[in-house]
Amino acid sequence: MVIAVNTRLLLWNKMSGIGWYTYHTLKHLTHMHPEHRFIFLFDRSFDDQFIFGSNVKPVVVYPPARHPFLYYVWFNFSIVPFVKKYKADVFFSPDGFLSLNLGNIPSIPVIHDINFEHFPQDFPFWSRQYYCHYFRKYAHLAKRIVTVSEFSKNDIAATYKVSPDKIDVVYNGASDEFRPVGEDIKAEVRTKYTQGQEYFLYVGDLLPRKNVVRMILAYEAYRKSADSRIKMLIVGKSMLFTSEIMDVCSRSPYREDIIFAGRLPQHELVKVMGSAKALIYVSLFEGFGLPIVEAMKAHVPVITSNVSSMPEIAADAALLVDPLSVDSIKNAMERIDKDGQLRQLLIQKGKQRSEQFTWMNTSKGVWESIEKALSS
Structure with a gap:
C-alpha cells in the first residue's frame, strides 16, 4: 500500500x-x-x-x-x-x-x-x-x-x-518525556522563573478562548484571600489578541508575581511542567486539551474546565471548574494549595488516567x- x-x-x-x-x-x-x-x-x-x-x-x-x-x-x-x-x-x-x-x-x-x-x-x-x-x-x-x-x-x-x-x-x-522531576530540578526551575517560589502553571497560546483573563483574575482573588506567595507562570506564544490579557495583568496588584515565559522548547517545558504546584487549564473550548495529560504524566495536579472535551479527557482525575466563574477557579486554587491529601489523590488518579493516552x-x-x- x-x-x-x-x-x-x-x-x-x-x-x-x-x-x-x-x-x-x-x-x-x-x-x-x-x-x-x-x-x-x-x-x-x-x-x-x-x-x-x-x-x-x-x-x-x-x-x-x-x-x-x-x-x-x-x-x-x-x-x-x-x-x-x-x-x-x-x-x-x-x-x-x-x-x-x-x-x-x-x-x-x-x-x-x-x-x-x-x-x-x-x-x-x-x-x-x-x-x-x-x-x-x-x-x-x-x-x-x-x-x-x-x-x-x-x-x-x-x-x-x-x-x-x-x-x-x-x-x-502524550510524550513520555513528561514525567516527575526531582527536587533539584524543581529548585533550578523555580530559581530561573519564579524567584525560588512555587507556582501555578498555564501552558497554551494567549487567545481569548483560552480564558487567560479570568485565570489571572482568579489568581488575583486567590492571592487576596490566601496567605500565599505562590506565583503564576504563563507559558505560551503571544498571539494577535493579547492586549486585554496584558491590560488585566498590568492593573493587578500581583503583577510582579505573574510571569510570562513565552514559548519554551520541549526539553524546557518538560522541566517547567514537572516543577509546577498545579496546572491551571480553564479554557472555554478544547478538542482535547493535551496539557491536561502532560501534567498528569508529570504527576502534577490539574484544574480544568467542565465544558467541551475537558471533562471527557480529565475524567475524575482533575478538579473541574466553571470557566466563566472567577470564584470557581479561585476556589479550586485554594483547595489545591491547602489540601495536601487532595493533591496526592489527584496526582495518583492523574497517573492512572494518563496511562490510557x-x-x-x-x-x-x-x-x-x-x-x-x-x-x-
Whole structure:
C-alpha cells in the first residue's frame, strides 16, 4: 500500500501541538508497518530525522503553504501530481486540510476540533474565512474522519451535518518525556522563573478562548484571600489578541508575581511542567486539551474546565471548574494549595488516567481508520 501524507507541519524547533501529533503518529505508523510505503509531502526543506525509515519517501512540493491563498494552491494543485505519480492508495492529513482534486483517492483528515466555527474572533480574517468555508467541504469529501474526542466527534457531526458513523475517535497520546522531576530540578526551575517560589502553571497560546483573563483574575482573588506567595507562570506564544490579557495583568496588584515565559522548547517545558504546584487549564473550548495529560504524566495536579472535551479527557482525575466563574477557579486554587491529601489523590488518579493516552494507541487507531477507508 502507498500512503501519501501531508507533513508540512514537521518543522524542527518550530512544532506546535499538531506538529507533534504528526511527528509521533507517523513515527509509530511507519515503524509498525514497514511493509507499506509512505510518501511524505513537505512544503519546504526537511530535517532528516523526520524520515523515520526506509519505507518513507520525502517529497518537497512548493510553494510553502503558510497563508490561506497558498493553502488553496498547495493542496488543490501543487501536491496533486505527486500523489498521483506515486500511485497513492490513500491520502492522510494530520492537520485536517484536504485536496479537492484527488479524484477517487480516498482522503482521511484528522480534524482535531472546529474551534474556528465557535470562536472566529481568535483567528485572522482570511484564515477564519478559509477554515469555515473549506473544512465543511473536507468533512463531506473525507472517506473517514479522525478526531480526538467524543466531544469533537459530536460537534463535527452536528455542525457539518455528516454522519457520526464516518467519524473515528482516536485520542491523542502524550510524550513520555513528561514525567516527575526531582527536587533539584524543581529548585533550578523555580530559581530561573519564579524567584525560588512555587507556582501555578498555564501552558497554551494567549487567545481569548483560552480564558487567560479570568485565570489571572482568579489568581488575583486567590492571592487576596490566601496567605500565599505562590506565583503564576504563563507559558505560551503571544498571539494577535493579547492586549486585554496584558491590560488585566498590568492593573493587578500581583503583577510582579505573574510571569510570562513565552514559548519554551520541549526539553524546557518538560522541566517547567514537572516543577509546577498545579496546572491551571480553564479554557472555554478544547478538542482535547493535551496539557491536561502532560501534567498528569508529570504527576502534577490539574484544574480544568467542565465544558467541551475537558471533562471527557480529565475524567475524575482533575478538579473541574466553571470557566466563566472567577470564584470557581479561585476556589479550586485554594483547595489545591491547602489540601495536601487532595493533591496526592489527584496526582495518583492523574497517573492512572494518563496511562490510557499513548502515541502507540493513537497510531493503532489511525491505522484502523485507514483500513476502514480502504475496505468500504
